[in-house]
Amino acid sequence: MKRIQTLNSRNLKDSLKVGGCGECQTSCQSACKTSCTVANQHCENKNK
Amino acid sequence: MVHQYKSNGYNIVLDVNSGCVHVVDDLAYDVIAMWENHTPEEITAAMLERYADRPEITRSEVEEVIGDVRALQEDGSLFSDDPYRDAVIDFKQRNAVVKALCLHVAHDCNLGCKYCFADEGEYMGRRALMSYEVGRQALDFLIQNSGSRVNLEVDFFGGEPLMNWDVVKQLVAYGRSQEKEHNKKFRFTITTNGVLLTDEILDFVNKEMGNIVLSIDGRKEVNDRMRPFRNGNGSPYDLIMPKFKKVAESRHQDNYYVRGTYTHFNKDFASDVLHLADEGFKQISVEPVVAAPTEPYAIREEDVPELCAEYDRLAKEILSRRRKGNGFNFFHFMIDLTGGPCIYKRISGCGAGTEYLAVTPWGDLYPCHQFVGNTDFLLGNVYDGIQNKELQDRFKLCNVYARESCKDCFAKFWCSGGCSANAYHFSGDINGSYEIGCELQRKRLECAIMIKAAEAEAAAQEKQES
Numbered sequence: 001m002k003r004i005q006t007l008n009s010r011n012l013k014d015s016l017k018v019g020g021c022g023e024c025q026t027s028c029q030s031a032c033k034t035s036c037t038v039a040n041q042h043c044e045n046k047n048k
Numbered sequence: 049m050v051h052q053y054k055s056n057g058y059n060i061v062l063d064v065n066s067g068c069v070h071v072v073d074d075l076a077y078d079v080i081a082m083w084e085n086h087t088p089e090e091i092t093a094a095m096l097e098r099y100a101d102r103p104e105i106t107r108s109e110v111e112e113v114i115g116d117v118r119a120l121q122e123d124g125s126l127f128s129d130d131p132y133r134d135a136v137i138d139f140k141q142r143n144a145v146v147k148a149l150c151l152h153v154a155h156d157c158n159l160g161c162k163y164c165f166a167d168e169g170e171y172m173g174r175r176a177l178m179s180y181e182v183g184r185q186a187l188d189f190l191i192q193n194s195g196s197r198v199n200l201e202v203d204f205f206g207g208e209p210l211m212n213w214d215v216v217k218q219l220v221a222y223g224r225s226q227e228k229e230h231n232k233k234f235r236f237t238i239t240t241n242g243v244l245l246t247d248e249i250l251d252f253v254n255k256e257m258g259n260i261v262l263s264i265d266g267r268k269e270v271n272d273r274m275r276p277f278r279n280g281n282g283s284p285y286d287l288i289m290p291k292f293k294k295v296a297e298s299r300h301q302d303n304y305y306v307r308g309t310y311t312h313f314n315k316d317f318a319s320d321v322l323h324l325a326d327e328g329f330k331q332i333s334v335e336p337v338v339a340a341p342t343e344p345y346a347i348r349e350e351d352v353p354e355l356c357a358e359y360d361r362l363a364k365e366i367l368s369r370r371r372k373g374n375g376f377n378f379f380h381f382m383i384d385l386t387g388g389p390c391i392y393k394r395i396s397g398c399g400a401g402t403e404y405l406a407v408t409p410w411g412d413l414y415p416c417h418q419f420v421g422n423t424d425f426l427l428g429n430v431y432d433g434i435q436n437k438e439l440q441d442r443f444k445l446c447n448v449y450a451r452e453s454c455k456d457c458f459a460k461f462w463c464s465g466g467c468s469a470n471a472y473h474f475s476g477d478i479n480g481s482y483e484i485g486c487e488l489q490r491k492r493l494e495c496a497i498m499i500k501a502a503e504a505e506a507a508a509q510e511k512q513e514s
Contacts, residue, residue, distance in 0.1 A: 001116045001119075003072060003073045003075055003076040003113055003116065004070050004071075004072045004073075004076050004113075004116050004117075004120070005070065005071045005072070005504070006068060006069070006070050006120075006125065007068075007069040007070070007071060007385050007497075007500055007501065007504050008067065008068055008069055008385035008386055009386065010067070010385075010386055010387065010388075011066045011067065011068060011124060011125060011128075012065070012066055012067035012390075012391050012394070012461065013065070013066060013124065013128070013131060013391070015389075015390035015391045015392070016131065016132065016135060016390075016391050016392075018390070019389075019390025019391055019392045019393070020390060020392035020393075022145070022147060022197055022403065023197065023198060023199050024389060024393060025199075025201060025235075026147065026148035026201055026398065026399050026403065026404045028398045028399075028400070028404060028416065028467075032307075032333065032335060032379070033205075033239065033261075033307075033417065033418075038389050038393055038394055038398075038462065038463065038464040039382070039383040039384070039388065039389075039462040039463070039493070039496070040379070040382035040383055040384060040388075041388065041389045041393065042384070042387070042388075042389075043387055043388060043389055043390060043393075044199065045390065
């Protein structure tokens, strides 16, 4: 597509099937403590 | 649901439900803006009229863009639907394990920060240090209530946790001694103001702790105004800055954050972030104060446009520095468009009151550190476990879909519905919202995506040139 560039290949809906293992970091523990930021958390699901 | 905006010369389209980000030219941007409420014929006519002075935009060009948008829609990456609601609410209701504790090892502090939500360390209560016995019981409680979770997080928090350092060391040793038997892995972290930090402490932290959060607000005058010593004499900045530099270098500029708070008094906070970068730090987190509107340093609604302009300034400067090979990470601009957390994580909220709990020096359990001291939110204690199940059930239902204001927000799958404590303090409801915080969160997300767009463009150019 010459006028549209898609930056990411991953669709969030795909994670509906394999996500939810809960091994990832609790968002508030990382570096904020006064907000909730999940966008930069790493997925730690080993069964993806 | 689609959010489109222009930033730093980029036309960006975010498909909220799929998380897909598209960078488009003007014609595609305008076609997408009309997509939901107009027929293809109406869109074509409107585009030919709008771009009448651009002969290269012909009917077939417009029809090609319309075909592309339709293909993306069919592919589920534009104008996609929302299939998450039922799955996630069910997931959260089932999820009853604890995986993270915020251990308040010291309700005491050697600084008198004016914006401290912990009441200068005392949390509206008495000064106290956690005993080893209470801490050990907290770790046992965590192990026993963590189900099959392997990774367990423990943040040593305060007040100032270095005021109870011996207990911190003992608890790390105890945690390690339990890992093998219970098939657990403790991830210890610490949040400190650095006043008592020594080389010996740093050696231990570097050996045992996966992250260290170093509290500093930026420029000396900004830091010392809001983060003075309790007696008001001397400069905390002068004391901690050399120590923090040593921490950063000793950890190879990774797995730490210098973490600041900005207030109404330093609305030009980008200068504080850049000051920290100029001092050599590569991992930086600076975020808005959360305070009652009556406080003179509180962020006000009328500050928001200026603060948003600062985020734009910061984003452009980060890009400029990265191009020169002198970049740094700004925590709130960090997003992962190719991986990142699953949709369950994105919708479930921060986990306060369910998978994340705060422990007071005497072993009481609260939903998170920000509720400590408000006995309406006392959940139980580390000896008897969760006693107030009704309160915990309320937190189990905290998620993006429980918050009315998240319904039409494009940032909802990136902030996870925001902070329940902030929502409670501003709306009286843990499922309410803190609108100033939301506005700034949306701005940060827009900047973060713009940075990704610019980096993708630079990578494509580099590829072309080579």
